[in-house]
Amino acid sequence: MKPVCLVVGAGAGIGGNVARRFAQQGYHAYLCRRSDLDGLNRMVDAIKNDGGSATGFLVNAIEANSIEERVAAIEADIGPIEVVVYNLGAQIGDRALKDTSLKAFETGWRLGTFGLFRLASAVCPLMEARGKGTILVTSATAAMRGNGGQHSHAAAMGGRRMLCQTLNAEFASKGIHVVHIVIDGAVDAPDTLGKMLGPEKFQQLRETRGNEHDGLMLPTQIAETYLHLARQHRSTWTFEIDLRAFSDRPWWNH
């Protein structure tokens, strides 16, 4: 039975590429995303064609019991969840306070913070009983710094960061490695940045900052660091890591 790497938020960016990288290393990759069954199936097929094993499932993380049911089903039908990647974003672009609705704020919190809490509540007892597990949490500049227009996103991601800290405080000594990964820059990801900008602007951005300029973070390369973090020996764990393109200004230097 292969150990499972569960990816919550598996688009064509970080989530899908991390799933693929872990599948190459012998994990069964379990990819969850909210929509786009075709895109999900393409990623699962690509992993299988690569010789890996994978499952895809459409999950709306905001719905009650959706995450909890997935965890139970995977443990019953596929194998022990060794690695969890919580990769749901909550970026809605810059919005002034008056343009940030209560609904938008609440949704941000549900995706940014509450979903991780629910996932942790479901997997931590399992991992604790086994004495090991890894929880890799994708996070953002907004977890470190509240930039203008980021009311909903910064609150959600700041909450995510603090939740990671308290999870670490309770579970590190029980063998669960929690990592808060600060993605401090734009990712070359068609499903998130691409959709936010629209195809034309995204292509333009790729041409000016991406491609050979390497100024957009490449998800295939980000996946290498996720894998390294999951493999760190318990004598030498990293709780938090910041990643950005070489040409980008870091959050602490704005």
Added chain:
Amino acid sequence: MSQSDQRNAQPSEQDVALIVGGGPGISSSCARLFAKNGMRVGIAARNADKPVLLNLENTHGVRRYACDASEAGAVELLFQNVVRDLGTPTLVVHNIDGRVAGIFRKGIIDADPAMALDTVRNSAFSAFLVGQQSARLMRENKPNAYGAKGTIIFTNASAALKGFSFSGAFAMACQAKSGLAQSMARELMPQGIHVANVPIDAAIGWTQEDGTRAHRLAGISIDDNMADPDCIAETYLQLHRQHRSTWAFEVVLRPWVERW
């Protein structure tokens, strides 16, 4: 997929690593791991004839250099010699703790000013000198498979994160080193040189002759409660191999059971 995804991601055989500050812990682990990964490795220490360094030379072909890294002229000469013997460094690890024996556990009232200054000179000032020489040389390097002209890693300590009591000199030294690393990262990363600050927030227990892992003061490591320098070296190597689209600046390493 962009073009850079397709690049050959194998480590370059031309990698030249220089580790400044050499002892039995992180520096030895790095030297062994870097050599195993095909790099030409140099290691510099005040006393380059320590048995542990001689052993690295014999077992892993590591080149030894005597250098007082708190002296500008000595550091310049060190880099000239490394370039002559091994080639221009592509990976430099500054790994000097810097504390002089008499400064440990001294409160602010009792700390000897000359020892405090020596500690800062040995640690942060030597980091400046090593960083400066590295940057001058690396900016002329050609980008490697990861788009980088070189990597500069500063080993740091818990004192970089918080000022402990009875440790004022070391707190100054470590926070100065962090500030230097941040500044260098801002200046050099856009030029293709990866700079990383790595505070080790723990006692480091290295493997002794009897196979146990232990720290001089903290005793024997039980259940991986001390950082294993061989594992620290793995993270240093990963930092060096990060693609330039995705560079980490600060990585804190601590054992799973460490409180913080």
